[in-house]
Amino acid sequence: MTELTSDQVRALAAAAGLPLDGPDLAEVTHRLNAFVEVLGGLAALDLTDAQPAPALPPDPPRTRG
């Protein structure tokens, strides 16, 4: 993925209803780009059969209804 710019990150934050400017904007941009870079690396793994469930007890309680 391409690196996000500060303006793009500000626009994303506005869409999410979160104010973002000043030092927060610069740092969130670096943090978000770090996520995008590292998690983008997951594409190299074959995760097709990985069932994305969190770790759960063997007998989760049944929901009602």
Added chain:
Amino acid sequence: MTTDLAYRTAAELAGLIRARTVSPVDVLQAYLARIDRWDATLHAYVTVCRERALDEARAAEQALARRTPVGPLHGVPFAVKDQFDTAGVRTTSGSRLHADRVPAEDATVVARLRAAGGILLGKLNLTEFALGGTLTYPFGQPRNPWDQTRETGGSSSGSGIAAAAALAAATLGEDTGGSARSPASWCGAVGLRPTWGLVPRSGCVPVAWSMDVPGPITRSVEDAGLLLSIIAGPDGHDRWAQAAPGDPRADLERGAGGLSIGVVTHLVDSPDTDASVRAAVREAAETLRRLGARVEDVDLPLLPMAGAVFMALADGEAAAWHHRTLATRGSEYDPGTRRRLVTAALLPATLAHQAARARAAIRAQLEGALARFDVLLAPTGPTPAPPIASAQAPITSRAEAGRRFFNRRSYTTPASLAGVPALSLPCGFTTGGLPIGLQLIGRRLDEATLLRAARAYERATEWHARRPPLPD
């Protein structure tokens, strides 16, 4: 004398109190004296319940005089991370946003410790809302008892300090991605993350529901087992809490003979791992081998990705929980917390879903190894406690963000992602006198074997007996 009493383990104190060798009031006074001497420097506590604890200690003394049957923690002063609700005592979660929040009921774990006879001594400092990266602590900068210019680890910062510096007999933390194990490692204590679901979270302010679990931070492995035996089991409120298979201390003194232990090479030999940490952990593995364990290296190549995968998932859960407050009262958060939550809120859903798949793959890899070994062994973290100033410097690049946030978390988060129990205990010191933590990872609901291995190592070494340089 007062200091020696304060450094006794909770199990020892409980025995001495039951035998009426020491008074619960004297024990409490010993901790209050140390809090008065050191807490203004170390900032372990947000709130000290001085008068209430003294009343309870006097009542505990009277109960013994009347020969009333008493619980396993009778008269023992404990303290809990300020993330656990306490009836009538403010619960801040380390945040200005909750500075005046006073719950009406105790969290299940607090109620259970009190029902066992324990005396709530106070509420312990933490990173804001139990997320790491707090820049300015509203209740004081936590400081490492071994070197006050150093980090304590988080998020259960005060729990780590109070256990290591004998400011309480035992403490309770909460571990989402290493929040009990990291402060235990950097402060020189024992920190236990139980199996996810074994300890109810009712009354615990959440970080990430799929990984949160309360866990003890103590001065001995036995105390970790003692506290776990009290707090584990369903409470009728946390729908995921389940029964323990037995007393986690059942095999505590069986020794390491016959255990199989896998040394996680991708963490021990990682270029991120400091040489002093690597040497101490390898030596710990040799100690366990000499004690009769079968010790072999095991490769788990997905584990170095665990930190980023964990943060994508846990921070996303946290950002959802905080979203409304973040949108309306964002300026009241610490800047470090706010930036972390906003980042997670903006993460593309496809990447978060990939992270969820990666969690399953990491879990499968860890479970595969635990099918071959009773326990896995690794460093708790890549380095000893870093300077406080280094964690507060601004982040100026994508690469630095990755290094600072993902790499070190890859050591503790595999167990969190897999929902299995893990424990940190001291395994050495740097030449500068900072503690080094050994991490042991066990099978789901097999805390008994995890504690057995840890106790065997503890019994064979002296690291746990060292005290930080805090004169009376």
